[in-house]
Amino acid sequence: MGLSGISLLTTTYSLILQHQSLLLCLRAKGFGLDLKKDMEGVDYLSDERKKAQFDVEAMKIAWAGSLEAFQLSDRMAKLVANDPAFEKFTRPMLGRKELIKNTLRKAAHGWKLIVDLRLTEEEAKWLRLYIDEPAYTDLHWGMFIPAIEGQGTEEQKKKWLPLAKKMQIIGCYAQTELGHGSNVQGLETTATFDPQTDEFIMHSPTLTSSKWWPGGLGKASTHAVVYARLIVGGEFHGVHGFIVQLRSLDDHSPLPGVTVGDIGMKFGNGAYNTMDNGVLRFDHVRIPRDQMLMRVSQVTREGKIMQSDVPRQLIYGTMVYVRQTIVADASKALSRAVCIATRYSAIRRQFGSRNGGPETQVIDYKTQQSRLFPLLASAYAFRFVGEWLKWLYTDVKERLAANDFSTLPEAHACTAGLKSLTTSFTADGIEECRKLCGGHGYLVSSGLPELFAVYIPACTYEGDNVVLLLQVARFLVKTVSELGYKKPVGTTAYMGRVASLMQNNCAVQTAEGWLNPGAVVEAFESRAARMAVRCGQQLAKYENPEEGFAELSADLVEASIAHCQLIVVSKFIEKLQQDIPGKGVKQTLEVLCYVYALFLLHKHQGDFLATGYLTPKQASLANDQLRTLYSKVRPNAITLVDSFNYTDHYLGSILGRYDGNVYPKLYEAAWKDPLNDSDVVDGFYEYVQPILKQKLRTAKL
Numbered sequence: 181m182g183l184s185g186i187s188l189l190t191t192t193y194s195l196i197l198q199h200q201s202l203l204l205c206l207r208a209k210g211f212g213l214d215l216k217k218d219m220e221g222v223d224y225l226s227d228e229r230k231k232a233q234f235d236v237e238a239m240k241i242a243w244a245g246s247l248e249a250f251q252l253s254d255r256m257a258k259l260v261a262n263d264p265a266f267e268k269f270t271r272p273m274l275g276r277k278e279l280i281k282n283t284l285r286k287a288a289h290g291w292k293l294i295v296d297l298r299l300t301e302e303e304a305k306w307l308r309l310y311i312d313e314p315a316y317t318d319l320h321w322g323m324f325i326p327a328i329e330g331q332g333t334e335e336q337k338k339k340w341l342p343l344a345k346k347m348q349i350i351g352c353y354a355q356t357e358l359g360h361g362s363n364v365q366g367l368e369t370t371a372t373f374d375p376q377t378d379e380f381i382m383h384s385p386t387l388t389s390s391k392w393w394p395g396g397l398g399k400a401s402t403h404a405v406v407y408a409r410l411i412v413g414g415e416f417h418g419v420h421g422f423i424v425q426l427r428s429l430d431d432h433s434p435l436p437g438v439t440v441g442d443i444g445m446k447f448g449n450g451a452y453n454t455m456d457n458g459v460l461r462f463d464h465v466r467i468p469r470d471q472m473l474m475r476v477s478q479v480t481r482e483g484k485i486m487q488s489d490v491p492r493q494l495i496y497g498t499m500v501y502v503r504q505t506i507v508a509d510a511s512k513a514l515s516r517a518v519c520i521a522t523r524y525s526a527i528r529r530q531f532g533s534r535n536g537g538p539e540t541q542v543i544d545y546k547t548q549q550s551r552l553f554p555l556l557a558s559a560y561a562f563r564f565v566g567e568w569l570k571w572l573y574t575d576v577k578e579r580l581a582a583n584d585f586s587t588l589p590e591a592h593a594c595t596a597g598l599k600s601l602t603t604s605f606t607a608d609g610i611e612e613c614r615k616l617c618g619g620h621g622y623l624v625s626s627g628l629p630e631l632f633a634v635y636i637p638a639c640t641y642e643g644d645n646v647v648l649l650l651q652v653a654r655f656l657v658k659t660v661s662e663l664g665y666k667k668p669v670g671t672t673a674y675m676g677r678v679a680s681l682m683q684n685n686c687a688v689q690t691a692e693g694w695l696n697p698g699a700v701v702e703a704f705e706s707r708a709a710r711m712a713v714r715c716g717q718q719l720a721k722y723e724n725p726e727e728g729f730a731e732l733s734a735d736l737v738e739a740s741i742a743h744c745q746l747i748v749v750s751k752f753i754e755k756l757q758q759d760i761p762g763k764g765v766k767q768t769l770e771v772l773c774y775v776y777a778l779f780l781l782h783k784h785q786g787d788f789l790a791t792g793y794l795t796p797k798q799a800s801l802a803n804d805q806l807r808t809l810y811s812k813v814r815p816n817a818i819t820l821v822d823s824f825n826y827t828d829h830y831l832g833s834i835l836g837r838y839d840g841n842v843y844p845k846l847y848e849a850a851w852k853d854p855l856n857d858s859d860v861v862d863g864f865y866e867y868v869q870p871i872l873k874q875k876l877r878t879a880k881l
């Protein structure tokens with residue numbers, strides 16, 4: 181068969197796929213094309229779904245947090261999925277300008293729905309999540325408004341919040357500069373008070389002081405909360421936030437003295453390029469004095485600095501809030517990737533066929549299970565720790581409102597540490613899911629490349645993950661150094677039992693012995709306590725503590741990871757102590773909890789062995805138990821990912837389709853690629869044909 185034969189065959193097949201729901205067997209001799217009978221509307225995963233040992237509807241509620249939360253999220257997911265305005269499959273093929281315009285259109289359509297349907301703020305949040313396209317609205321609602329809420333005075337909130345909440349102004353969070361991101365105290369933008377005019381003069385004195393990265397700044401925002409060095413009477417008084425108008429509210433042109441634009445393309449096709457991360461410079465731009473956010477410090481008309489009794493660290497409060505939301509988002513991104521990889525692993529078959537029978541589903545290979553099921557368990561673990569962190573944040577917020585600042589350091593350490601732990605694991609987990617899907621995982625239509633590209637900056641934004649773990653380390657070192665006279669509370673309460681945690685060793689004697697929450701928690705507590713104490717002992721050898729901290733920072737990061745993993749494990753176990761209704765739901769979650777804990781124990785067994793808490797035999801028993809647990813997860817795997825309740829629209833993946841109808845849909849999608857609009861590629865006559873027709877002068881070639 182020649183080229184035209186192949187082309188005829190493929191075009192015919194593509195037409196059948198497009199216009200028929202019943203696809204009949206198509207056989208192309210000599211081309212290995214043997215597409216089995218395929219019915220649209222058939223659930224190819226129904227046999228898997230019949231294996232479930234728990235009530236899926238009840239698990240959906242356990243995942244969502246409550247029946248109300250489930251219903252709300254389900255309603256918003258369907259609203260988006262059924263609205264053609266939110267189509268996203270062409271996104272990776274759009275050029276940057278089209279991409280941004282498309283995102284602006286979707287954001288406008290989303291806002292119209294919010295207004296027309298009178299959605300609550302909670303509903304609107306879920307709507308934006310399911311629209312699934314990073315946009316300026318994320319920063320407007322996620323950082324600009326929270327910054328004003330957290331750092332503004334009552335008067336300032338009264339003035340700015342109604343404007344922002346009605347979207348009569350659009351704001352972003354402009355902290356990072358070209359020269360400084362992690363080191364906030366090193367920012368160079370200045371806000372100099374002019375007592376003559378009662379104004380601040382915003383200025384970018386150097387190239388490196390240019391604001392660089394803020395999402396929504398590049399093209400959309402009219403305003404920003406700008407972080408700058410406060411200078412009053414020629415003296416520096418720390419970094420503070422200022423509300424600055426950047427663009428005209430009439431024609432959106434930059435105001436005098438403001439230079440603003442987009443910083444350019446980022447990693448991946450589509451992906452985070454829907455966001456207009458921006459650059460901003462000020463040339464002596466004047467703003468009224470009352471546009472400095474003044475909850476923490478005030479500048480009076482006379483140019484006096486007044487400190488309220490609120491701690492200075494509250495200026496960093498927006499980051500605490502966003503880090504907490506990022507932990508919740510980690511479980512969403514990881515569960516999404518795991519859902520795709522799990523469904524596809526049940527559809528995909530390789531090897532093992534006997535007498536022409538079906539080959540083995542790749543999900544039945546123990547290696548596949550040992551890579552996939554810990555990710556599945558982690559998605560659940562992150563979901564529950566995210567729920568707990570939300571509670572912790574709400575509690576801190578209420579305390580702050582009542583001028584109780586005692587739990588702020590712990591909230592900072594927990595949000596920083598868990599943000600770091602969950603985003604690093606999720607970024608690696610999405611890439612692992614791509615590999616678990618073999619070659620097809622590399623196709624954009626698998627949904628995984630774009631999910632990965634969108635997700636990985638989470639390891640950097642809202643604080644580089646290593647920098648954040650070093651903050652946890654400072655908190656741990658301080659806790660250890662105060663043990664003699666201050667009782668540790670909250671997530672460090674276990675340090676109060678440091679003597680026994682240092683002395684007692686693991687008592688587990690059998691693989692079954694590891695199915696004991698007490699044994700698991702004690703193992704993680706002992707490892708974390710021993711690593712933190714060891715760092716403390718090492719630090720004590722240095723005369724200069726800062727020098728010691730810098731020298732030991734790699735070990736300190738490992739101690740912080742051990743502490744954060746302990747938090748996730750114990751919050752999962754605490755969750756299971758609650759009433760969780762539904763047949764088999766709690767038992768299935770218990771299996772996942774042990775998978776999560778024993779997988780970590782196996783992966784980090786070096787720590788557990790080196791600290792002397794475990795013997796090699798006990799570590800090996802944990803691994804034996806892990807294998808048994810994988811067999812328990814196997815029958816429930818598909819329904820555990822169904823319990824995330826993701827629509828096919830949100831998943832955005834042919835491999836992860838609910839009905840498992842993967843191959844015909846992959847085939848169909850290939851023919852929709854613009855390259856296949858014509859049989860002869862554009863450029864053939866200019867660049868390919870001349871080569872084919874060339875008359876070679878050197879006979880040897």
Ligand SMILES: CCCCC/C=C\C/C=C\C/C=C\C/C=C\C/C=C/C(=O)SCCNC(=O)CCNC(=O)[C@H](O)C(C)(C)COP(=O)(O)OP(=O)(O)OC[C@H]1O[C@@H](n2cnc3c(N)ncnc32)[C@H](O)[C@@H]1OP(=O)(O)O
Binds near residue numbers: 313318353356494499
């Ligand atoms: C396919 C489509 C997918 C669609 C997806 C759709 C939607 C997405 C949804 C949501 C989007 C979510 C996010 C949006 C994305 C990106 C937004 C990104 C925004 C940003 O990145 S904003 C910039 C963030 N920048 C940082 O995080 C900087 C990191 N640096 C710092 O935080 C600090 O400078 C530091 C490193 C922690 C401290 O440095 P240091 O110089 O030592 O500190 P000091 O300033 O001297 O203070 C030390 C003192 O303060 C305590 N401290 C520090 N931070 C805090 C805090 N946050 N809260 C409370 N206390 C804090 C610290 O403990 C010290 O206390 P002491 O008692 O020891 O003195």
Ligand SMILES: Cc1cc2nc3c(=O)[nH]c(=O)nc-3n(C[C@H](O)[C@H](O)[C@H](O)COP(=O)(O)OP(=O)(O)OC[C@H]3O[C@@H](n4cnc5c(N)ncnc54)[C@H](O)[C@@H]3O)c2cc1C
Binds near residue numbers: 319457645
């Ligand atoms: C997609 C995206 C969106 C963003 N959105 C915003 C936004 O809306 N608003 C905003 O203000 N900013 C935003 N940012 C900026 C972001 O917050 C910073 O990039 C982030 O805080 C990291 O800072 P940095 O770039 O200065 O990294 P750097 O600090 O320069 O990090 C470089 C390397 O140095 C290491 N390092 C740095 N300090 C230390 C240390 N003390 N000890 C050991 N190692 C160290 C880091 O681990 C890293 O490996 C965004 C960034 C991205 C990628």
